[in-house]
Every structure is written in structure tokens, then in C-alpha cells.
Amino acid sequence: MTREQTIRAAVSCSGVGLHSGAPVNLRILSAPTGTGIVFRRTDLDGFRIEASGRNVARVSYATSLMKKGVLISTTEHLLSAFIGMGIDNAIVELDNLELPILDGSARPFVEMIQKAGIRQQRKARTYLRIVREIELREGDKFIAVYPADVYSVSYSINFPHPLIGKQSFGVHLTNGSYLKQIAPARTFGFLHEADAMRQQGLIRGASMENAIVLNRQEVLNPPLRFADEFVRHKVLDLIGDLALIGKQILGTVVADRAGHAMHTALVSLILRDKSYWEETTLEDASHAPALAAAASLTI
Numbered sequence: 001m002t003r004e005q006t007i008r009a010a011v012s013c014s015g016v017g018l019h020s021g022a023p024v025n026l027r028i029l030s031a032p033t034g035t036g037i038v039f040r041r042t043d044l045d046g047f048r049i050e051a052s053g054r055n056v057a058r059v060s061y062a063t064s065l066m067k068k069g070v071l072i073s074t075t076e077h078l079l080s081a082f083i084g085m086g087i088d089n090a091i092v093e094l095d096n097l098e099l100p101i102l103d104g105s106a107r108p109f110v111e112m113i114q115k116a117g118i119r120q121q122r123k124a125r126t127y128l129r130i131v132r133e134i135e136l137r138e139g140d141k142f143i144a145v146y147p148a149d150v151y152s153v154s155y156s157i158n159f160p161h162p163l164i165g166k167q168s169f170g171v172h173l174t175n176g177s178y179l180k181q182i183a184p185a186r187t188f189g190f191l192h193e194a195d196a197m198r199q200q201g202l203i204r205g206a207s208m209e210n211a212i213v214l215n216r217q218e219v220l221n222p223p224l225r226f227a228d229e230f231v232r233h234k235v236l237d238l239i240g241d242l243a244l245i246g247k248q249i250l251g252t253v254v255a256d257r258a259g260h261a262m263h264t265a266l267v268s269l270i271l272r273d274k275s276y277w278e279e280t281t282l283e284d285a286s287h288a289p290a291l292a293a294a295a296s297l298t299i
């Protein structure tokens with residue numbers, strides 16, 4: 001039987017928020033079964049915001065959660081790491097409004113989880129098994145999820161840039177690919193859009209150290225970690241946004257030129273309409289998303 005998991009010991013890091021530029025300290029702590037992922041604003045008396053689709057707020061260039069006017073921004077990379085590592089329960093403390101961007105990928109979060117170690121808990125993990133297809137379309141943007149026995153995610157993008165163009169990438173969350181294929185993929189941005197974005201209060205913490213920066217022809221801070229790092233980062237983001245469902249998914253997710261708004265629209269639809277899914281446990285541990293066992297052995 002696949003069981004819920006948390007981390008063994010508290011781990012922490014510091015950095016700046018990608019959009020706010022605000023300095024932030026973050027600490028991840030273990031949590032009992034049934035907790036899910038819960039954020040706590042230690043600068044606001046430990047105010048709690050559950051990582052759930054019902055708390056999704058503003059969504060444009062990053063996914064933000066809001067509850068009673070309290071904001072927690074850019075949650076997707078850490079939540080992606082939790083799914084990739086098979087962590088069901090954790091408390092995430094932060095002392096500012098945005099998670100640290102670190103190197104722009106999920107790798108530093110994965111390394112923190114590896115450093116903390118993973119602890120299996122007594123309760124059987126409940127999965128959300130998709131039983132009927134869902135397809136959302138918005139112009140040329142598309143996102144869908146289809147019934148399947150394992151969780152897989154594939155993404156296609158098409159950017160009018162000589163280094164990006166059309167890229168597609170898919171990953172099975174069950175076979176350990178996340179750690180090597182997805183976690184290291186960094187966020188990216190275009191220099192010619194930077195001023196306009198700053199004027200909207202975005203990317204104030206962006207630098208050559210925490211994002212792939214491109215001008216109209218080339219990458220200004222090479223090397224890329226993968227030739228198709230851009231689409232791999234979209235997979236990373238999508239996994240992080242779908243974590244707001246609050247359960248590991250059994251289904252095939254397909255996205256084409258979607259973005260945070262469509263990812264979270266899918267989350268809302270799934271949470272709203274229970275006819276699309278059923279809850280199930282898994283007898284066979286080989287289906288367990290991620291490689292928790294392998295991860296704790298490689299520390």
C-alpha cells in the first residue's frame with residue numbers, strides 16, 4: 001500500500017521573491033497525516049493558508065494564494081518539488097509574502113527535501129483518479145486530463161523566438177524522471193519585456209542568477225541546463241499548480257500553450273465537479289509518484 005509521506009527534519013533557506021524582490025526566510029517542517037501542504041506567514045502571527053485551489057488568488061505570471069486578504073505568492077516551484085518527491089504533508093513557514101525564487105527551478109527545494117529526509121506515515125495515501133476526460137480551450141490554449149492508472153504530464157509551447165519555437169516534453173511522475181528531467185529546469189524571461197513587467201510590479205527580484213534571460217536572439221546567461229529547458233519548466237509549473245488539488249492525481253495531463261490561469265482553472269473545475277474523479281488508494285507501491293525511497297538513500 002502507498003502511504004502518505006512527510007519530511008524527517010526541518011530544513012530552511014533564504015532568498016528573494018522573483019516578483020516582489022522581497023527578502024524571505026523559508027522553513028519546511030514535518031506535519032501529521034491529513035495535513036496536506038500548509039503555508040504559515042510567521043510575520044503575521046503564523047497565519048495559515050492551505051495549498052488548495054479554493055485559496056487561489058491572482059494568477060498571471062505566478063500562482064498566488066490568498067485567504068482573508070493575506071497573500072502568499074509564487075507557490076508553484078515548491079509545490080512541484082513536493083509532488084515530485086512524494087511529500088503529502090508539510091508546514092511551510094515564510095516571513096514575507098513571496099517564496100524565494102532561489103535558482104529559478106525546483107532543484108534547490110528538492111535538495112532541501114533530500115537533506116531533510118523522507119518519512120513514511122501510517123495512513124494510506126488517497127489518490128484522485130480521473131474517471132472522465134476534461135478538456136478546456138481558450139483561443140489557441142488548451143489543457144486536458146484523461147483517465148489513466150499513473151500520473152503523467154506533457155506540455156507543448158510555441159514561442160516566436162529562434163531558441164525556443166515549438167517544444168514538447170512529457171514526463172511520468174511514477175518512474176523517477178522528475179528529479180533529473182524536470183526539477184532543474186529554470187524559469188525564463190525576455191529582456192525586451194522586462195521594463196514593462198517591472199512597471200506592473202513584476203520581476204523586481206529577477207536576475208541572471210535566478211532565471212534564463214533571453215534577448216531577441218540568444219540566451220544572455222548560458223549555458224542552458226537542457227536544450228528544451230523552457231518547455232520542461234512549463235511542465236514543472238503545471239505539476240506545481242495541479243498540486244493545489246491537494247491529492248496526487250492518477251491521470252494523463254496534456255497542455256498546449258496554457259499558463260498559470262488555465263492550470264488553476266483546471267484545478268477549480270476538478271475541485272468543483274466530483275463526477276470527474278474518484279478517490280482511491282493504491283496497493284502497489286511501485287505506482288507511488290516519485291522516488292521517495294531512492295531519494296532518501298542518495299543523501
Ligand SMILES: [Zn+2]
Pocket residue numbers: 076077187233237
Ligand atoms: Zn515557474
